[in-house]
Amino acid sequence: MPQRHFRRNVQNLPPNPGADVLRYGWEKENVISLAQGEGCAPTPDFIIQAANKAMCEGKTHYGPVLGQPLLREEISTYYKRIFNVDLPPNRAFVTGSGTTAMHLALTGILETDDEVVAITPIWKNLLGATELAQAKTIQVPLDYDQTKGWSLDMDRLLGAVTEKTKAILVVTPSNPTGWCMSAKEMQIVLDYARARDIWIVSDEVYNRSAYGVSHAPSFLEVAAPDDLLMTVNSFSKSWAMTGWRLGWLTGPEFAENFIRDIALYDNMGAPTFTQFGAIEALKNGEEFIAEQMTLWEGNIDLLMDWFAQKPNTYISRPQSTFYGFFKVDGEEDSLGFAMKLIDEAGLSLAPGCAFGKNCDNWMRLCFAVSQEKLTEALNRLEKVIG
Numbered sequence: 001m002p003q004r005h006f007r008r009n010v011q012n013l014p015p016n017p018g019a020d021v022l023r024y025g026w027e028k029e030n031v032i033s034l035a036q037g038e039g040c041a042p043t044p045d046f047i048i049q050a051a052n053k054a055m056c057e058g059k060t061h062y063g064p065v066l067g068q069p070l071l072r073e074e075i076s077t078y079y080k081r082i083f084n085v086d087l088p089p090n091r092a093f094v095t096g097s098g099t100t101a102m103h104l105a106l107t108g109i110l111e112t113d114d115e116v117v118a119i120t121p122i123w124k125n126l127l128g129a130t131e132l133a134q135a136k137t138i139q140v141p142l143d144y145d146q147t148k149g150w151s152l153d154m155d156r157l158l159g160a161v162t163e164k165t166k167a168i169l170v171v172t173p174s175n176p177t178g179w180c181m182s183a184k185e186m187q188i189v190l191d192y193a194r195a196r197d198i199w200i201v202s203d204e205v206y207n208r209s210a211y212g213v214s215h216a217p218s219f220l221e222v223a224a225p226d227d228l229l230m231t232v233n234s235f236s237k238s239w240a241m242t243g244w245r246l247g248w249l250t251g252p253e254f255a256e257n258f259i260r261d262i263a264l265y266d267n268m269g270a271p272t273f274t275q276f277g278a279i280e281a282l283k284n285g286e287e288f289i290a291e292q293m294t295l296w297e298g299n300i301d302l303l304m305d306w307f308a309q310k311p312n313t314y315i316s317r318p319q320s321t322f323y324g325f326f327k328v329d330g331e332e333d334s335l336g337f338a339m340k341l342i343d344e345a346g347l348s349l350a351p352g353c354a355f356g357k358n359c360d361n362w363m364r365l366c367f368a369v370s371q372e373k374l375t376e377a378l379n380r381l382e383k384v385i386g
């Protein structure tokens with residue numbers, strides 16, 4: 001294979017074990033997959049109808065690169081309604097997915113050899129732009145305690161910032177741990193980033209998936225409009241729109257032109273008619289979100305009861321998201337364990353090694369499925385771990 005014809009840093013992109021396991025599971029018959037990060041519910045009909053109507057009305061042409069003005073306004077209204085945050089539409093940039101939003105943000109700010117300090121475990125796909133820019137990720141792991149769950153050592157995080165640091169990357173709520181950064185912690189990180197004149201890039205894709213509250217804290221609630229803050233969001237999770245590939249990025253006003261320029265050279269903006277579905281999602285999606293959260297919370301109970309019966313396992317109750325992140329005594333190689341589960345039990349889960357260093361004895365299970373499917377998956381897991 002003439003690899004040399006590709007850029008060296010593309011040739012050297014690190015392997016993606018999560019994607020490898022998914023592919024391996026898809027090739028086999030009768031495999032239950034809880035490896036991918038999405039719920040099993042289809043997109044609600046009212047959202048589909050709105051996109052369908054837009055398509056039938058001829059909204060099938062190129063649109064403004066940073067999104068339909070109506071959607072940008074709706075995002076602004078949404079932040080006021082749910083977070084009580086004033087975010088004018090010109091600070092909301094519609095993107096072709098949360099992943100793209102992160103890509104645009106990091107591509108916009110990183111130079112070769114810059115450092116990004118990232119709290120881990122982290123969904124590694126988010127770091128693609130860092131790899132492509134030949135920048136470096138400095139991983140700062142969360143601590144785990146069986147009783148208290150996941151927590152951040154703030155001194156460790158801030159201590160990882162160096163002269164080369166361009167951004168602190170936070171995923172809150174966190175995929176895969178379900179940990180959420182508190183508003184107080186956000187204020188500390190923000191004060192520090194302000195003093196160092198560096199960016200905070202905050203992935204808040206799961207901020208409507210926090211249990212017992214309407215939303216997890218957002219950096220937008222503590223930041224000033226001109227802070228060096230970009231937040232990443234997506235229609236994928238809370239509105240069951242993974243296949244639509246639609247998300248958004250927020251930034252300070254001066255970021256608008258830069259992000260527009262990069263998006264122009266990327267894909268010239270998100271599809272046009274789908275954005276009309278997204279407007280409906282933001283306007284009328286609260287009932288659907290609440291229903292999903294009730295379902296997922298029931299599944300957490302099921303999951304926690306099941307693991308409580310297994311003394312050789314470790315898991316803490318997720319505060320948010322739809323993932324159980326667990327480990328099993330004696331299983332230190334998550335990729336090998338993931339393959340073994342597929343081969344011996346017909347169960348596909350995401351290996352911890354897909355989420356950064358120090359996670360290789362962990363596994364991630366997505367519980368946003370029916371109780372029947374979750375129960376069957378746990379029965380299959382039992383076959384292997386006893």
Ligand SMILES: Cc1ncc(COP(=O)(O)O)c(C=O)c1O
Nearest residue numbers: 037097098099175205234236247
């Ligand atoms: C933390 C986080 N950010 C972003 C994404 C991707 O969202 P999208 O489907 O909009 O690309 C995911 C998907 O799993 C995620 O877990």
